[in-house]
Amino acid sequence: xxxxxxxxxxxPMNRKERYFTGTVLPMIVCSDNFxxxxxxxALIDTTYDxxxxxxxxxxxxxxxxxxxxxxxxxxxRNRFANNVPETGHTPDVMxxxxxxHRRLLVVIEAKMFDNVTxxxxxxxxxxxxxxxxxxxxxxxxxxxxxxxxxxxxxxAFVANRQSDKWHDSLGxxxxxxxxxQLISTYKNACKETYFIGILKKALASFADLRGRPTxxxxxxxxxxxxxxxxxxxxxxxxxMGRQSGWRQALQDVIRDDWSWxxxxxxxxxxxxxxxxPISDLSMxxxx
Numbered sequence: 001x002x003x004x005x006x007x008x009x010x011x012p013m014n015r016k017e018r019y020f021t022g023t024v025l026p027m028i029v030c031s032d033n034f035x036x037x038x039x040x041x042a043l044i045d046t047t048y049d050x051x052x053x054x055x056x057x058x059x060x061x062x063x064x065x066x067x068x069x070x071x072x073x074x075x076x077r078n079r080f081a082n083n084v085p086e087t088g089h090t091p092d093v094m095x096x097x098x099x100x101h102r103r104l105l106v107v108i109e110a111k112m113f114d115n116v117t118x119x120x121x122x123x124x125x126x127x128x129x130x131x132x133x134x135x136x137x138x139x140x141x142x143x144x145x146x147x148x149x150x151x152x153x154x155x156a157f158v159a160n161r162q163s164d165k166w167h168d169s170l171g172x173x174x175x176x177x178x179x180x181q182l183i184s185t186y187k188n189a190c191k192e193t194y195f196i197g198i199l200k201k202a203l204a205s206f207a208d209l210r211g212r213p214t215x216x217x218x219x220x221x222x223x224x225x226x227x228x229x230x231x232x233x234x235x236x237x238x239x240m241g242r243q244s245g246w247r248q249a250l251q252d253v254i255r256d257d258w259s260w261x262x263x264x265x266x267x268x269x270x271x272x273x274x275x276x277p278i279s280d281l282s283m284x285x286x287x
Contacts, residue, residue, distance in 0.1 A: 013202055015209055020179075020202070021092040021110045022063040024195045025152075028182065030061060031192040039185050043177050044106060044150055052099070059097040066090040067132050083135040089128050092152075102146060107133060110152035112179070112202065115211030115220070117262050118157075122170040125149060129171075150175045152182075156206045179203055216241060216271040217264035223252065223281070224259040230282040237265040239275050246276040253284055 029040040038053025068085045071077055077084075093108035109125055133147055151170050155178045170176065179199060187196055202209065218237065221229075229235035241264040242249045252258040258281070270276065 013205060013209060015113045017092070017110060017112050017114060018064060020112045020199070021108070021152075024199055025093065025108075025110070025182075026061065026063065027192055027195040028186050028190065028199070031186075031190040034059065036186065036189045039189055040182075041106075043181055043185055044148060044175050048099075057098065059095065062094045063092065064090055065094045067135060079139045080135070083139055085131050085135050087127075087131045089131045091128055091132060096140070103140070103142065105133075105136065105140070105142060105147045106150060107147065108150045108152050111157055112154060113206070113210045118170060119261070121151060121153075122174075125151065125171060125174055148175060149173060150177055152177050152179065154178060154203055154206055155180045156203070156210075215264075216266065216275070218266050219264075220262045221265050222260055222262050226263065226265065226278060227259075227282055227285055230278060235278065236267060238268055238278060239266045239270050240264065240278050240281065241266070241275045243274060245274040246280060249276070249281060250284070253281075258285070 029037055033055055034053075035055040036050075037055070037059075038048070038050035041048045041053065042050040066088050068088050071080045071084055091107045092110045093106075095106040095108075097104060097106075107128065109121065109128065111121060129149065133149070136142060136147075137144070149171075151174050153176065180203065183196060183199055183203075186192075190196075221237070226235065226237075226240065229237075240249075242252070249258070249263075252261055265278070266275070
């Protein structure tokens with residue numbers, strides 16, 4: 001078990017998303033020969049009883065599965081003749097298994113430290129539905145009801161966001177599971193303690209390890225944080241940025257998306273037309 005209090009020097013935490021989806025996640029949910037895999041399915045689907053799962057049942061569990069590259073053998077090229085993706089979109093995890101009389105496909109897109117918004121993640125999930133999942137229905141003899149799309153994210157990733165707004169960004173059909181829920185479910189259920197410890201340590205360091213703004217921004221703040229700091233006269237930033245500028249920010253206010261959305265902020269200057277004074281937003285909200 002990793003012990004950071006020993007005084008010795010260790011490697012820095014691996015921040016790569018694929019480490020958490022390709023190593024940490026499988027080592028936890030597939031541990032003990034899949035004997036506790038039903039607990040993960042119950043997290044995803046509240047109608048699923050973890051006791052339904054039988055560890056000897058047939059399952060395919062793939063990480064970093066690029067469908068376009070995977071259609072390789074003559075048999076597969078024949079099966080997918082009319083369904084070869086035009087793009088190389090790669091879901092983090094794809095799981096195919098049988099539940100009673102039907103097969104289910106669970107497709108997971110996860111985030112850990114990447115500096116992205118929920119709406120950007122929602123757009124990624126939409127593209128996966130269009131370019132990957134739609135190509136699987138005919139060859140695998142599935143329906144859309146047989147496909148479960150999951151967003152696996154840290155709780156802090158959606159801090160200051162209203163939970164009833166998640167689906168506005170991710171899509172109504174997307175199930176949201178947090179890494180913290182995974183820890184809570186498996187901490188006493190499996191023998192694999194090392195990777196649960198790694199996950200705990202990563203989440204405890206989220207604020208320090210999350211990607212920083214790049215380009216013109218000094219920081220990222222939610223609209224609510226910006227408004228509160230302006231109201232309390234504690235805001236050290238003067239300008240904010242949004243794709244398509246003030247016009248799109250005004251739409252955020254109209255749709256009531258402004259409070260949980262993250263905006264780029266600067267201490268001074270408007271580097272391009274997408275930037276505008278923070279006072280424009282605060283005055284609009286005060287009306």
